[in-house]
Amino acid sequence: MKLGEIAARLGLRLEGDGEIEITLPAPIEAAGPGMITFAVGPKYAAALKASAAACAIVPEELRAAAPGAAIVSDNPAFDFARVLGLFFPPYRPAPGIDATAVIAPDARIGADASIGAYCVIGAGVVIGRAAVLHPHVTIYPGVRIGDDFTGHSGVAIREGVTIGNRVTLLNGAVIGADGFGFVEHRGDLVKIPQVGGVIIEDDVEIGANTTVDRATMGATIVRRGVKLDNLIQIGHNCELGEYSRMAAQSGLAGSVRVGKWCQFGGQSGFADHVRVGDRARVIAQAGVHNDLAEDALVGGAPAIAMKIFRRMVAVEPRLPEIARRLRAIEQRLGLRGRGDGGAD
């Protein structure tokens, strides 16, 4: 693709020769001759200057550092993502409904759908325009899905779940399985019927083998723009605020309320009924047992302010030494023998 065409399709200013043929987009450490790359801030200036790339998408301030041609952008990472899309349009199966799909007579599927082999679509299901169901998607009865839905193989959407527009579910994601609730009764554990639903709003992406449980009563809610990575657990009755992101293997227990634009690291966990303020960030493996204020930044288990956590873990490895020094002082002061075993 010619550089001029790339700039035109991005609607951005090109400084350099539009006739240059670009072979590939590549990150700055891998970009060679004929390639287009990008940089987002001054710390990449040196790498940019050293690069053999034919062109870089850069902010105005890095214009001078660009190796050859430059495309000037307010948001180079965003515009580079668009270039990736130009070079590699995502795989999309041809429209049409595979002959092996089993679709209930009263299900309604919008125009331009691609329904893959062995999909199963239950009674009363309604799906909007331009849906892509890869093979082996199972949609239980009564599900409602908006436009531009993508469901990858092995996805399960349980009865009565509601899904908005432009939602993507990666392979093996399970939406609306029963919440985990049992009550003891005379030496038995009796299941609490999980009669609530799940609402997934617009522009949500849910990762491979992630599970979002249905509510006991009411609904588990995943708001607009939420992004969930793989192998995440969302318990019954949780609510995830707009544009919040969770990294892989993190989990919410029941009835957790998460604000907007939060970011949770991998393997982090949240206890029942915790409330998390907007824009809170939680580092990987943290264990959140208490409510978090807006803009909180926490780590550790139980989670504490990141600033304190960092200092704490810097001292922790020296605990044995601290115990020894304490004992030395006690000996000096003649304080030993008052109940401390001396095993330190």
Next chain:
Amino acid sequence: MKLGEIAARLGLRLEGDGEIEITLPAPIEAAGPGMITFAVGPKYAAALKASAAACAIVPEELRAAAPGAAIVSDNPAFDFARVLGLFFPPYRPAPGIDATAVIAPDARIGADASIGAYCVIGAGVVIGRAAVLHPHVTIYPGVRIGDDFTGHSGVAIREGVTIGNRVTLLNGAVIGADGFGFVEHRGDLVKIPQVGGVIIEDDVEIGANTTVDRATMGATIVRRGVKLDNLIQIGHNCELGEYSRMAAQSGLAGSVRVGKWCQFGGQSGFADHVRVGDRARVIAQAGVHNDLAEDALVGGAPAIAMKIFRRMVAVEPRLPEIARRLRAIEQRLGLRGRGDGGAD
């Protein structure tokens, strides 16, 4: 449903007008006019009095606090769960075997089964009465399953697994995949054949995308009444005692022995060969490396008694301050310079 009918079907005493029409069961914080709710103990008395609900299921001691009518119960949570079941019978596909199910000629399936589209049932499989297999369940050869089985879409049951009565497997659960065992041999890692099985007893529920590995030799055993949440790993040769519960994303390594009525929090982990006594409780994210006594309550990684863990984590964030104070004392006593770097 009329209140009198609800009380009659529960077999419980109604105090109030049986002619009241109940529209919905709801938790106490959401229950409005015409709804039925419940409360389990005195701490809910105030909420109960303030509620606009038409009726509450309450223990005798809360009878006076009920907003309007009352249904008196020894176990309100249990009886409320039954009310949920009355109002919202769970989705159950019609009986019958879908034409697309692939069933081995010698498989035996009991009466009243509902076998969904694209299920695959292998040679020699025996399934009891009233099974519900949602679409896309795969049962490998030689599996034996009792009565009243429910398998949701995407479930895999590997060769030779044994399953009892009234067992439910949620979407994507995998029972009997190979345990994780390899032996080094001349610069290679050679698989140890996993030739054992899995035994799931009666009344077990296993969550979405949870994996229960087959034994290397012998059997991995999940005893009666066990409840496993989503995304749990049960390693080869584990044994889970009756009515024990594990929350989401927790995991047992190999050969762990768990007693009865244990409760494990989310993301908790158990090392190889650990033995856990009856009724032990392990909090979320704990890491259990040593055997636990009956009725133990532990947290942390490595897990310690919860009482000690709570005190420990209360002091930990003050470690940098403790180190500073220690240094101040040493300076006062002229003890500095004895090998501590002063970096505290």
Next chain:
Amino acid sequence: MKLGEIAARLGLRLEGDGEIEITLPAPIEAAGPGMITFAVGPKYAAALKASAAACAIVPEELRAAAPGAAIVSDNPAFDFARVLGLFFPPYRPAPGIDATAVIAPDARIGADASIGAYCVIGAGVVIGRAAVLHPHVTIYPGVRIGDDFTGHSGVAIREGVTIGNRVTLLNGAVIGADGFGFVEHRGDLVKIPQVGGVIIEDDVEIGANTTVDRATMGATIVRRGVKLDNLIQIGHNCELGEYSRMAAQSGLAGSVRVGKWCQFGGQSGFADHVRVGDRARVIAQAGVHNDLAEDALVGGAPAIAMKIFRRMVAVEPRLPEIARRLRAIEQRLGLRGRGDGGAD
């Protein structure tokens, strides 16, 4: 099977009566009369002497301790694994392509394949000799797979993934789902197209419901001999070195580089861009945020040298006591009241 035949098939020296009929292989704690067992080192000598087993596979040094007959081996665990294989050949469906498999006209499948019910194989897929696809395997277009592949039910292999020889994917494993990458743009989160691939080399085994994400650009690489347990997350652009092993529920964030012959415990996690040297070992639940040297042995979160971690966690539970003792010293020295709240 006669003992003489077992020794012959192993190609090992038998000391004892080759005519003995062996009924079962069993681990030493379970081995009874007529069974064959094994032991790897002197710590098993007593158990070996006490065993009723008919035969044990032992190293030369344990020859005298064997209960009855002995098979002498340089690597008893390896040779016992071979015995398991002799007694219990793994389940393998009959060769042939099930009539319900949906295979693209231009897909090429090698000789002796067994393709199960409802498998879906996309356009341009190439699969080598002797593949076993259990039911419900979905292979997206453009995938290339070597010889002797095994894919269990529910496996998904996304577009363009490359897989070597003798690779096994357990049930529900997902190879090549989109990496987790989004860029903020004007109040929205825009997906970064994940246009890279996944390369799985020879002799890899990947566990049930484990997810290996495709690269943003370039490839996520799983080198020869790697073994991944269940429910593991491998983020985009990671590279796992030869013969490295990860236990269940562990995870790598993006662009992690792992050396050869590493071993990672269950639920351990690795931050973005971490580099791990050859043979590094990481204990369960550790959180690795910094590069690890070759042969490192670390634990904790953040992970530190295991030697230090062990000492640290031995002292940690005594922190409240340490704080009390510190305060007592300060009181003795008249140092109290200098800003420490006294709440210790």
